[in-house]
Amino acid sequence: MGSLKLDHPQEDNSNSSPMEMTSALDPVEFRRQGHMMVDFIADYYQNIDKYPVLSQVDPGYLRKRLPESAPDNPEPIETILQDVQEHIVPGLTHWQSPSFFAYFASNVSIAGFLGEMLSTGFNVVGFNWVSSPAATELESIVMDWLGNLLSLPKSFLFSGNGGGVIHGSTCEAIVCTMAASRDQMLSRIGGDNIGKLVVYGSDQTHSALQKASQIVGINPKNFRAIEATRSTTFALSPESLKLAISSDIEAGLVPLFLCATVGTTATTAVDPLGPLCDVAKHHGMWVHVDAAYAGSACICPEFRHFIDGIEGVDSFSFNAHKWFFTGLDCCCLWVKNPGALISSLSANPEFLRNKPTDSKQVVDYKDWQIALSRRFRAMKLWLVLRSYGVVNLRNFLRSHIKMAKLFEGLVAMDQRFEIVVPRNFSMVCFRVSPWVATINCKLLEAINASGRVFMTHAMVGGMYVIRCAVGVTQTEEKHIAMAWKVVQEHADVILKNHGDDGDANLKLALLDKIA
Amino acid sequence: MGSLKLDHPQEDNSNSSPMEMTSALDPVEFRRQGHMMVDFIADYYQNIDKYPVLSQVDPGYLRKRLPESAPDNPEPIETILQDVQEHIVPGLTHWQSPSFFAYFASNVSIAGFLGEMLSTGFNVVGFNWVSSPAATELESIVMDWLGNLLSLPKSFLFSGNGGGVIHGSTCEAIVCTMAASRDQMLSRIGGDNIGKLVVYGSDQTHSALQKASQIVGINPKNFRAIEATRSTTFALSPESLKLAISSDIEAGLVPLFLCATVGTTATTAVDPLGPLCDVAKHHGMWVHVDAAYAGSACICPEFRHFIDGIEGVDSFSFNAHKWFFTGLDCCCLWVKNPGALISSLSANPEFLRNKPTDSKQVVDYKDWQIALSRRFRAMKLWLVLRSYGVVNLRNFLRSHIKMAKLFEGLVAMDQRFEIVVPRNFSMVCFRVSPWVATINCKLLEAINASGRVFMTHAMVGGMYVIRCAVGVTQTEEKHIAMAWKVVQEHADVILKNHGDDGDANLKLALLDKIA
Structure with a gap:
């Protein structure tokens, strides 16, 4: 993209002629940049499972990378998109990743996206x-x-x-x-x-x-x-x-x-x-x-x-x-x-x-x-209902629920784990034995630090539980299988260490349990 | 676009195979539909001054045109876009029209639009x-x-x-x-x-x-x-x-x-x-x-x-x-x-x-x-600041203010009109003589019914005033000149009628003035 920069010289202000305000919504330029952005986002979706699901940056990472003030002169969209890729994407927690199982999902679809575009375009x-x-x-x-x-x-x-x-x-x-x-x-x-x-x-x-x-x-x-x-x-x-x-x-x-x-x-x-x-x-x-x-x-x-x-x-x-x-x-x-x-x-x-x-x-x-x-939020709801139809929407939801059921089955087969409450929808609450917060918290942190999946936790009735919430549009059964594999692998290590450096951890765990 | 419908048969459910949920965010399809939508919106901007600025539909118009329930089966984006054009666009008041002078503008730009696309795409x-x-x-x-x-x-x-x-x-x-x-x-x-x-x-x-x-x-x-x-x-x-x-x-x-x-x-x-x-x-x-x-x-x-x-x-x-x-x-x-x-x-x-x-x-x-x-609203603000730069953003604002000044000058030259308060920014408050609400309200309604501009009113200190608020991205001086022409033309008619069917109206006006 570098060569395109030649069209947008970044010299000092005195040399650059001021833009016409109307060009800020010029249809020809809108079309050019709009198409570029569609491709950028499509590429993002195509590559999304290559990124760590939970962002791995440290607090304050971005201020170190960006200038201290807004630029005086315009910058080309190509440069901005490069910055998005280099500086923003690493700081995203990828809510549209098929391996995102945290909180509850906030899923998007082509129809939802197009509806938002229309609503933004009309901007009434x-x-x-x-x-x-x-x-x-x-x-x-x-x-x-x-x-x-x-x-x-x-x-x-x-x-x-x-x-x-x-x-x-x-x-x-x-x-x-x-x-x-x-x-x-x-x-x-x-x-x-x-x-x-x-x-x-x-x-x-x-x-x-x-x-x-x-x-x-x-x-x-x-x-x-x-x-x-x-x-x-x-x-x-x-x-x-x-x-x-x-x-x-x-x-x-x-x-x-x-x-x-x-x-x-x-x-x-x-x-x-x-x-x-x-x-x-x-x-x-x-x-x-x-x-x-x-x-x-x-x-x-x-x-x-x-x-x-x-x-x-x-x-x-x-x-x-x-x-x-x-x-x-x-x-x-x-x-x-x-x-x-x-x-x-x-x-x-x-x-x-x-x-x-x-x-x-x-x-x-x-x-x-x-x-x-x-x-104009109704636009996206209308597009979702029409683009998929009720039959498919029901099946989409059922398919998430079926995947949660699959995950539940995998957990149930491993005797080190417990399903904490009956599953109602597309979310599974589980924990690993010993049933103590320290161990389960450590397990969750290890899973998330791997970047391969992202799950979150809850405390209910004094129990620390890990939640696996299925709901992202691109999640497939293979992601469920992978998520379970990640959980098991990290449980293997943590339980082994727990056994090894025994006494201290065990005491902690027992104390936790008594409390 | 009709022929494309062949690819998306609308037969009853039993014949259509259910969609895979993941296809609702399939990158290839995202790209195809995304590009189509960019073109649709670019066309909208290109044609925007052909539409009446203030929508001319009657209450309840849309319920008569849309089905009573959501469709069971998917509909192609081509059909949906046709419906947007035929049924939604006539019901829009075009806030991005260069002849929109109502309320305060809510202006959009390519950078703002792209920022919203990114934020919607990431959907974090x-x-x-x-x-x-x-x-x-x-x-x-x-x-x-x-x-x-x-x-x-x-x-x-x-x-x-x-x-x-x-x-x-x-x-x-x-x-x-x-x-x-x-x-x-x-x-x-x-x-x-x-x-x-x-x-x-x-x-x-x-x-x-x-x-x-x-x-x-x-x-x-x-x-x-x-x-x-x-x-x-x-x-x-x-x-x-x-x-x-x-x-x-x-x-x-x-x-x-x-x-x-x-x-x-x-x-x-x-x-x-x-x-x-x-x-x-x-x-x-x-x-x-x-x-x-x-x-x-x-x-x-x-x-x-x-x-x-x-x-x-x-x-x-x-x-x-x-x-x-x-x-x-x-x-x-x-x-x-x-x-x-x-x-x-x-x-x-x-x-x-x-x-x-x-x-x-x-x-x-x-x-x-x-x-x-x-x-992720910061994204669009960041894109606006970077895409235009501070120098241009200041000039954009100044250019709106200059256009308001131009409008103010035109009003001031016509002795039938009064500028009600000094102009501070990009908005002009004016009224036509006789200074009564009935006449000024009638003038405003006539202007807006023309579909050529849209302005709104205010009541201040007992005065009914018409507001001309400049602020849309694509407004140019020619739109200001046209807006003033529309005001003058309708004032000519209304003041003439007002003079003609004299007594009743005059009394009403005088009463209004005394009150």
């Missing part, structure tokens, strides 16, 4: 209907499509006076629904009582709940993370919820909001929606369901039962950007009562006034979310 | 350092670069123990800084006193302030929108702020947060930062500066004075996605005390625990924002 700001009708209308339509695929009750769809909206993240979805529930409640009990409101989840609920609760002004003392134990496979027990609520009511507090989870982060546990709703609804609480990861699977009839009871809740969200091939960000939220959101989140300054809004015939999504500005 | 989720070191480090670096371009005091940069972060929107930036200020204050005055906290801005402040205040649990009764009048060209007067604060303190309330604006939405008014800080700091308040639109201009030395006094504030944000060529979304926020954000927004669940975080040597941006997940 669809805060209200009039600012770009197609952005609003397509979002309402695909959210109804997706709601139907999930067999959501009609009350969550636009056709049933509910409706769906695309947020950036689960935390945002919870902030908005919790603010709506807070304001509804305060209008009943008086605006000065915010300090009495209580929010509930299990201790397996995602940290987004606590963060949202903190953001909307719930007193941190009134946040309840109710213990979920191995006896319920880490699902929230309705009985425990009932007890917590009773005790709060006795203390003069007001139960506000329950977040139930379908597919917890640590173990993919599923809270029982129906029985939990029975308890919460008795106290007039708002119930939100966070199915960030597992929601996708519920488009398959055989997994739909995991959201049984959904008819009783107020809001439901899942992240299409996790396991539905859209890429970041795309959190799908449905609510039964959009009016509650709108009442808390609407602001109608004069500069946004327009006839369609005044006519009340249109949706203005600015009132369903935190930000005023919003990207 | 950079919630903490370890999850993708390059994403975090590049963000810290470009935020320091940009902070230096704005001559921000060192206390806002990482090198000075402050730091910058990229949010999605100004509202998000205000929610986070306000939550931080709230928690700092509550730790001083006791956690049960949230009901006493008061938030201040002028009545020209963006609605994001009120929304943020509502979200973080400030009692709606404690939100102050202090009147800013024509006498201060709609800037917030420090004297008025002082009065409002005194009266609140007398009532036993606690002043918390001031949002000052550099470049208001209605008229691009600039609040005087220094004097306002003097008042607010006397009461230990947090001062945030919202320079969403005008912040970009402050990289030009001749406009830097608009943020004089910035050394006294706690946080500062501007939207690179408005007037800095990145495309949506890219809100740059700097804070002096990241610890305050982190203390309010951090959640450290076990599944995110890792050695670099424990070592405290790294930035974990999840604790600087609402969401856990985050896109």
Whole structure:
């Protein structure tokens, strides 16, 4: 690429003629550079399994490599792409690597990528209907499509006076629904009582709940993370919820909001929606369901039962950007009562006034979310649904689940290992004997330092477990087999060393176990 | 494109063999479809001034054209692109049209587009350092670069123990800084006193302030929108702020947060930062500066004075996605005390625990924002800065300002019109005589219905004004001349009709004027 630099001399400013601003979006140049970038990214995907999955750089690596200030003069795209390859790629943890099994995946697809390109290209700001009708209308339509695929009750769809909206993240979805529930409640009990409101989840609920609760002004003392134990496979027990609520009511507090989870982060546990709703609804609480990861699977009839009871809740969200091939960000939220959101989140300054809004015939999504500005995210969801079709999307999800099952089978055959909780979806929780954190942590660190796979851990019921979460688009069975081989190889070494330098480690392990 | 359909038969499911999931990111197919999409978008830019700027569709147009549910089987990209062209494009309001003068622009550029492609392609989720070191480090670096371009005091940069972060929107930036200020204050005055906290801005402040205040649990009764009048060209007067604060303190309330604006939405008014800080700091308040639109201009030395006094504030944000060529979304926020954000927004669940975080040597941006997940937005900012260089970026901004000046000159030459406030940046506020809302509103509606330009309005000091905001990448002087011609032509017609059917309209106008 070096020779191309001749066309873009880097002399000092006085010699270079200033660019015309319009050339910054010149279609001919857009085409040239756009094609170059498509090839760059295609090459990246082609070579992705050559990179260490977990980046191996040290903190501060990049500042040493980049200049201290922005350049005065333009640099050619060829130079920039060389820098991306040399300086950025080594600092990436490769979330699209077929050997990425950490956290939950955030998978991308050709259709998701193209949808993002269209949305970026149009770059419309669809805060209200009039600012770009197609952005609003397509979002309402695909959210109804997706709601139907999930067999959501009609009350969550636009056709049933509910409706769906695309947020950036689960935390945002919870902030908005919790603010709506807070304001509804305060209008009943008086605006000065915010300090009495209580929010509930299990201790397996995602940290987004606590963060949202903190953001909307719930007193941190009134946040309840109710213990979920191995006896319920880490699902929230309705009985425990009932007890917590009773005790709060006795203390003069007001139960506000329950977040139930379908597919917890640590173990993919599923809270029982129906029985939990029975308890919460008795106290007039708002119930939100966070199915960030597992929601996708519920488009398959055989997994739909995991959201049984959904008819009783107020809001439901899942992240299409996790396991539905859209890429970041795309959190799908449905609510039964959009009016509650709108009442808390609407602001109608004069500069946004327009006839369609005044006519009340249109949706203005600015009132369903935190930000005023919003990207045209529905585009990628529409492209994913159309490019693959429901039949393939279901099969994609099933294929991930089948691979997790394969991994589970491999673990089960090795008697040094234990599957810690039953597998619900495409994630396997396991640990190696001795069942102590030190050994399992050491094993995980060794696996990840190899660069061949990336997995992460969780602590549940005092157990340190390793999580193998399948969900990347390009993962195939051979990657599962390889991942298991990496785990076994490192376990061999660690257990051998553990045996060798015996006493000290053993004591540590025993202490760990007693604690 | 029709013939291509033959390769993608749409028969019923039983005949079509299921796709392999991995093909959803097959590099060969990625390349083919990616190139096709680059051409589609390049064509769109090439033809953009053939479309009506403001979409002319009616509410509900799209539901009539699309199927009721997602397809079972895959559809070829060629068909989808045809549908985009036929059904989506007519429903777009073309924000990238050179004749878009509404709201504030959200301009895109080749570099911004390519940066978004890279970020989408890598699709890393950079919630903490370890999850993708390059994403975090590049963000810290470009935020320091940009902070230096704005001559921000060192206390806002990482090198000075402050730091910058990229949010999605100004509202998000205000929610986070306000939550931080709230928690700092509550730790001083006791956690049960949230009901006493008061938030201040002028009545020209963006609605994001009120929304943020509502979200973080400030009692709606404690939100102050202090009147800013024509006498201060709609800037917030420090004297008025002082009065409002005194009266609140007398009532036993606690002043918390001031949002000052550099470049208001209605008229691009600039609040005087220094004097306002003097008042607010006397009461230990947090001062945030919202320079969403005008912040970009402050990289030009001749406009830097608009943020004089910035050394006294706690946080500062501007939207690179408005007037800095990145495309949506890219809100740059700097804070002096990241610890305050982190203390309010951090959640450290076990599944995110890792050695670099424990070592405290790294930035974990999840604790600087609402969401856990985050896109690699720094990439597009880096590409914009490098592809154009500081010299060109300044000239791009100056060229928009010069065009606004040109428009201003044209308006000033026509005695039927009035420039309502002095122009500060690239936006002109004007109205036509008779100075009544009915006439000016009718004029604006006629202009926009023509499809040839799109402008929006504001109400300030009882005046209905039309705003011509220049800021789209491809706008040239010829578009300015054309826009003015459209305004004049419609004014001719409306004023003539107004004269003709005289009495009724005249009375209406006079009534309006007296009111």
